[in-house]
Amino acid sequence: MIHIDHLSKKYTRGGLALDDVTLTLNEGMVGLLGPNGAGKSSLMRILATLTPPTSGEATLFGVSLRQAEEIRRMIGYLPQQFQVYPQLTGVEYLDYVAVMKGMTDKKKRKAEIEALLEQVNLQDKARKRVQTYSGGMKRRLGIAQALLGSPQVLIVDEPTAGLDPEERVRFRNLLTRFSLGRIVLLSTHIVADIESNCRQIAVLDKGKVKLSGDLSELQEFGQGKVWEVRLSESQFARLDPMSVVSTRPTEGGLLCRIIGEVPLEGAQEATLVPPTLEDGYLALLRKGQTEGATRG
Numbered sequence: 001m002i003h004i005d006h007l008s009k010k011y012t013r014g015g016l017a018l019d020d021v022t023l024t025l026n027e028g029m030v031g032l033l034g035p036n037g038a039g040k041s042s043l044m045r046i047l048a049t050l051t052p053p054t055s056g057e058a059t060l061f062g063v064s065l066r067q068a069e070e071i072r073r074m075i076g077y078l079p080q081q082f083q084v085y086p087q088l089t090g091v092e093y094l095d096y097v098a099v100m101k102g103m104t105d106k107k108k109r110k111a112e113i114e115a116l117l118e119q120v121n122l123q124d125k126a127r128k129r130v131q132t133y134s135g136g137m138k139r140r141l142g143i144a145q146a147l148l149g150s151p152q153v154l155i156v157d158e159p160t161a162g163l164d165p166e167e168r169v170r171f172r173n174l175l176t177r178f179s180l181g182r183i184v185l186l187s188t189h190i191v192a193d194i195e196s197n198c199r200q201i202a203v204l205d206k207g208k209v210k211l212s213g214d215l216s217e218l219q220e221f222g223q224g225k226v227w228e229v230r231l232s233e234s235q236f237a238r239l240d241p242m243s244v245v246s247t248r249p250t251e252g253g254l255l256c257r258i259i260g261e262v263p264l265e266g267a268q269e270a271t272l273v274p275p276t277l278e279d280g281y282l283a284l285l286r287k288g289q290t291e292g293a294t295r296g
């Protein structure tokens with residue numbers, strides 16, 4: 001279990017990135033969702049002991065962040081900006097990381113690296129220099145290094161950025177298998193990344209926890225707030241773009257899926273529709289902002 005207790009982070013040259021965050025994260029896959037600048041990376045960097053909190057505390061399976069050495073032995077971490085020395089091959093790099101993680105048995109190290117390369121589908125490129133890798137391949141190497149040593153806690157910051165759809169699915173399945181009996185904390189701003197396999201989610205926005213619970217709670221948040229309406233082009237032009245989820249041209253005008261408390265004035269055929277998870281997320285982010293979909 002991870003306990004995060006009244007954690008705040010204020011950067012010297014910036015505002016409050018985390019504002020009194022309290023969360024309990026259970027075993028399994030945990031999705032950390034939030035828009036750009038919400039504080040996801042800051043929280044992950046703190047949990048990975050790369051930056052200290054300004055105030056507050058956290059424990060990972062009972063170990064305090066202040067015991068940084070012990071925490072580092074327990075975790076695997078994939079940063080958002082993953083950099084590798086380009087002259088190394090994938091295998092050389094993974095071997096180096098494995099040694100740094102204290103894996104002294106050469107034979108075991110080799111076997112684990114080979115297994116991981118297969119899991120992230122990098123066997124063919126493993127003996128080529130990293131400078132010849134595509135962005136997605138580098139990301140997969142990053143995932144492999146985070147998984148080395150089967151850490152109790154895996155912290156992955158936007159791991160699917162730059163992966164093609166096939167690799168995205170492969171990766172989700174890999175993490176789901178890995179999360180049995182462990183905690184995998186995955187940050188993203190793509191709802192689909194957490195939809196199929198996260199038991200628990202936490203939504204951050206502007207450094208604050210907006211919601212912590214299971215997926216159904218997030219979806220529920222959109223209940224009674226999602227409408228399908230047919231609009232003329234001029235009505236559409238007056239809409240607050242933030243409230244429009246999707247638009248489809250039809251014979252009678254534009255069919256729009258809209259998030260708001262009330263249907264639009266003058267709109268034809270406004271129908272309240274069941275929310276998707278993404279609708280719930282968007283409705284949650286809009287909470288506190290100006291409600292209503294029209295500007296006049």
Ligand SMILES: Nc1ncnc2c1ncn2[C@@H]1O[C@H](COP(=O)(O)OP(=O)(O)OP(=O)(O)O)[C@@H](O)[C@H]1O
Nearest residue numbers: 011013014017034035036037038039040041042043
């Ligand atoms: N080193 C830093 N110095 C100053 N401000 C920072 C620093 N790192 C992050 N911030 C600020 O802290 C806030 C939270 O940033 P953070 O990177 O944690 O958010 P995020 O949710 O990971 O965003 P994204 O999805 O865009 O990666 C932002 O306002 C950001 O500008």
